Amino acid sequence: MANELKDINDIVKKCKILLLDIEGTTTSISFVKDKLFPYAEEKVKQFLESQWEQDDVKEAVTALRKLALEDKEKSVDGVVNIPGEDASKEDQIEGVVNNVKWQMSADRKAGPLKQLQGLIWKQGYDNGDIKGHVYDDVSPALEQWQSVEGQKVYIYSSGSVQAQKLLFGQSEAGDLLRFIEGHFDTAVGAKQEADSYSAIAESIGCKPDEILFLTDVVKEAEAARAAGLHAALVSREGNAPLPAGAGAAFAVLHSLAQLASNKRKTEAQDELPAKIAKTDNEGNAKSEPDVEPVISASVEKEIKKSEKMEVEEEEKVISSAKEVKEQKEAEAACVVTETIVEEVTDEPMDIPVADVEPIVIEEIVENTEKKKTDEMVIDSTKSEPSTTESKGKEDMVDERIKENSPKKAAPVAEETPPTVITEIEEVTMKKF
Ligand SMILES: CSCCC(=O)C(=O)COP(=O)(O)O
């Protein structure tokens, strides 16, 4: 079955929608556990005392009180009661604070808890106490994915939609919301329930098997797969080790840069000859209908990082190719050898990558006289969406989730496979 593919290269080729978990996927678990959670715990009392009359705070407290009653009815172990509205403000606040601390100690992912946490974190982001952590590969990967016509990025996290927007809007890598089409939280359903993923696909307006969901939690990946989505696991430094067998059941990524690096290496593209940007009469680059989108310098940097091992392999092949070439030159006078190699970077490699065939093309050309080195550039055909436009779409998605009556969005356009090929054409020519 298509949704059981375990090769990330094959999966990526099939998907238009990238659906991302946050904690352990885009963001370190340590940031959530050691920064966000302690911040909420430390500030909750003071926050409730100063914001008690605010509508969004009243809403969160009402939801927490309702949840506490449900927990009590279910005899949930350790449940902390929240006094009713007839109790004094101090008693109610004390009850809410204790209830919140109890839920957080159990790392519960309950919606009302996440709602209140989001409100407290907003103050922290607004006053500069907090900046959202995202791994270095996240911004380039989001930018690259959504730069391809028809491809979109969505977030699905237990953290409230508000908390998600704060994290990505005020991240260490800047405002990343312009790359994100929409957000889902547990209002759509629990992350370990298959139905949640069906609802997300319906809300986005695409087929389940057009979505690739990335998460650090196997049960979430299994739920997504049960709904027909593609799923892969993300293993970051600091994550809990994946259970035995997880790697056999799912592709495992160590960096989102692997998406870009694999996406551009589709079989069809590997068969294509290299393309040179064409120019008009004034020397400006002309867009060609069949020219693949170029990625930004930052994306290229991330791809290079994840391809260093691959490039090292290529260098070995190239070096031996050069030896063969020299031999050929010795054998045949007036022979020119053209070798096309991928650009090489000196940056350190810290992430494993999937095996990819190195590109080594040799061509024999007769009677050519000059030597040259050139860079081949493939021009972009896609401009960035505006923040306003993106935000409008997010709100639409969030609203659909709130209403709990998902409507179909316009179907996304057919996939255009992205190409990121920066190549050095090295032409060595000798005349004998
Ligand atoms: C949105 S930031 C807060 C993260 C959070 O509260 C949380 O529970 C993370 O869960 P995730 O589903 O992203 O693993």
Ligand SMILES: [Mg+2]
């Ligand atoms: Mg997670």
